[in-house]
Amino acid sequence: MPRAIRSRARTAASTISAEPLHALPFFPEAACRRAAAWRVLLAATACVLLSTGSIAAPARGWQGQVTHVTDGDTVWVRPARGGAPRKLRLRGIDAPESCQPHGAVARRALAARLHDQPVRVRGRQRDDYQRLLARVSTPADPDVGAWLVAQGHAWSYRQGRRAGPYAREEAQARAAGRGLWALPGAMEPRLFRRSHGPCR
Numbered sequence: 517m518p519r520a521i522r523s524r525a526r527t528a529a530s531t532i533s534a535e536p537l538h539a540l541p542f543f544p545e546a547a548c549r550r551a552a553a554w555r556v557l558l559a560a561t562a563c564v565l566l567s568t569g570s571i572a573a574p575a576r577g578w579q580g581q582v583t584h585v586t587d588g589d590t591v592w593v594r595p596a597r598g599g600a601p602r603k604l605r606l607r608g609i610d611a612p613e614s615c616q617p618h619g620a621v622a623r624r625a626l627a628a629r630l631h632d633q634p635v636r637v638r639g640r641q642r643d644d645y646q647r648l649l650a651r652v653s654t655p656a657d658p659d660v661g662a663w664l665v666a667q668g669h670a671w672s673y674r675q676g677r678r679a680g681p682y683a684r685e686e687a688q689a690r691a692a693g694r695g696l697w698a699l700p701g702a703m704e705p706r707l708f709r710r711s712h713g714p715c716r
Contacts, residue, residue, distance in 0.1 A: 577638040582630040587614045588622030588669055589661075590647065591630060593637055604648040606661040607639055608681040611670040615715035616708050618696040622669040625695075629660060668695020671704055 580593040583601045588611025592601040611626075612619040630652070639650025652660045664670040665682040668689040672680030680686075690697045703711075 577636055579634065579636050582633050582635055585623060585627040585631055588612060588619065588626055588664065591626070591652070593635060593652075596634075602648060604637065604639065604650045604652075605643055605645075606664070606670075607641075607649040607651050608673050609661045609665055609670040610673045610705050611664065612696060613705050613708055613715050615712075616703070616705065617699055618669070618702070619715075621695070622664070625667065625669045626660075626664060629657070629663070630654070635660075665689065666694075668692075668697050674704075 579596040580602075581596070582591050583594050584592040586592070586603075589606045589609050590603065591606070592603050594601040611622045614620065614623065633654055636653045637648075637650045638653075639648050641649045643649055654660065657663055661670070662682055662685055665672055666685040666689055672682035672686040674680050689695060696702045
């Protein structure tokens, strides 16, 4: 935290502790000082949490056009402001590998949905392959990842025991036997990679 913010936070904390709560109804100026001090202290706390990564800053959105679809959860988007296309992965989903059953079908479904389409991208984190993890939307579709899972073209991405952000869409697709759920023994991509290695 910058030195100036630390100094203001210490001053705010001392102001809060110096003004007894029972004094507030009788001394309005004390209430004003305490309110201002609380604002400074809260702002300083937010700075610490943001700088240490304890809370995430809001993801900034940008617009572009999809130029290429690599597989069922990876696309390239050329920013509307110019520059080279950027590779990104749809956040919160895991589509079949390209060499895995239903992998080619998932890629074609995503390409039919997004190729050459204008999109809005929101995300700031990257995966192990340095792809931007992002939520992608179109004028007609607020969340392409949710659509893919609902149609049975991808799993809701799991982390540990958590079912992921699209667990409801996955359950509905599974119950209806849509997409990959029509196949016997559908295997999550992470398990497929563990058993067969990466696609070549």
